[in-house]
Amino acid sequence: MTKSSSYTPPRVWKWEAENGGAFASINRPIAGPTHDKALPVGKHPLQLYSLATPNGVKVTIMLEELLELGFTGAEYDAWLIRINDGDQFGSGFVAVNPNSKIPALMDHSTATPTRVFESGAILLYLAEKFGALLPADPAHRAECLSWLFWQMGSAPYLGGGFGHFYNYAPEKFEYAINRFTMEAKRQLDVLDRHLADNRYMCGDEYTIADIAIWPWYGGALLNRQYDAAEFLDAGSYTHAMRWAKDIDGRETVRRGRMVNRVRGELNEQLHERHDASDFTTKTQDKVAAAG
Numbered sequence: 267m268t269k270s271s272s273y274t275p276p277r278v279w280k281w282e283a284e285n286g287g288a289f290a291s292i293n294r295p296i297a298g299p300t301h302d303k304a305l306p307v308g309k310h311p312l313q314l315y316s317l318a319t320p321n322g323v324k325v326t327i328m329l330e331e332l333l334e335l336g337f338t339g340a341e342y343d344a345w346l347i348r349i350n351d352g353d354q355f356g357s358g359f360v361a362v363n364p365n366s367k368i369p370a371l372m373d374h375s376t377a378t379p380t381r382v383f384e385s386g387a388i389l390l391y392l393a394e395k396f397g398a399l400l401p402a403d404p405a406h407r408a409e410c411l412s413w414l415f416w417q418m419g420s421a422p423y424l425g426g427g428f429g430h431f432y433n434y435a436p437e438k439f440e441y442a443i444n445r446f447t448m449e450a451k452r453q454l455d456v457l458d459r460h461l462a463d464n465r466y467m468c469g470d471e472y473t474i475a476d477i478a479i480w481p482w483y484g485g486a487l488l489n490r491q492y493d494a495a496e497f498l499d500a501g502s503y504t505h506a507m508r509w510a511k512d513i514d515g516r517e518t519v520r521r522g523r524m525v526n527r528v529r530g531e532l533n534e535q536l537h538e539r540h541d542a543s544d545f546t547t548k549t550q551d552k553v554a555a556a557g
């Protein structure tokens with residue numbers, strides 16, 4: 267047991283100061299825009315406003331998968347939203363997502379433009395729009411949606427719970443790390459047991475369930491998040507690891523991970539994507555070389 271904190275909560279909490287930690291400067295207890303700023307609109311029907319976090323790359327992987335399958339209507343412009351600079355609080359962004367979080371999508375191919383926010387809703391919207399990556403028969407569709415919504419409910423414990431306290435919090439709180447490590451490992455075991463009998467989350471078919479789950483849980487297993495693979499004993503989840511590596515080998519995933527990425531190797535960063543050729547001509551190393 268860790269010793270109890272000396273902090274006694276006041277009767278009514280007040281927003282007085284940043285509370286420390288990696289994202290302290292953008293955390294606010296109120297919603298709504300902080301400034302006026304219109305969003306740019308490009309030439310394609312789909313306009314994505316995002317950043318290459320696990321929630322963001324779900325959508326860019328989905329769009330790259332759809333394009334690879336030949337759905338030209340899935341062409342998109344991807345605009346960079348720098349959440350550490352507060353771009354998500356601009357009036358234009360808040361009009362697309364009142365929750366001020368990436369990813370957010372506008373579909374201009376509909377009679378009046380359609381806004382979609384929440385990564386799970388965006389995946390489902392795109393799967394239904396193009397009739398792809400979501401099984402058609404009711405039983406498989408139910409299984410796929412069950413895992414999609416499992417991800418939406420589970421990942422906040424991995425990211426906001428485990429990742430936050432293991433990596434981002436200003437201090438290492440043993441109670442919080444233990445609590446969320448317990449849950450993160452339980453979730454990895456859920457995946458591992460399921461993937462022992464299934465190639466993908468919904469059997470033999472690669473679907474939006476894989477696209478939703480992989481960036482979070484594949485990312486943790488492949489040590490791309492929180493530098494915690496050893497701490498979580500990632501190698502012991504052999505079936506989930508096999509699945510994580512399998513999906514990591516997809517060319518569509520490689521491309522999807524590059525879009526709106528602002529960290530890591532320059533040749534893996536494509537800050538904005540407006541055309542398929544941008545992957546070879548406009549990565550950040552080429553931008554830097556061009557001066």
Ligand SMILES: N[C@@H](CCC(=O)N[C@@H](CS)C(=O)NCC(=O)O)C(=O)O
Pocket residue numbers: 292293319320321322349354366367368369383384385386
């Ligand atoms: N449930 C949402 C979560 C989105 C989310 O948390 N986005 C983060 C980045 S991964 C964000 O935009 N954070 C900015 C902020 O909290 O101000 C989804 O799946 O779309």
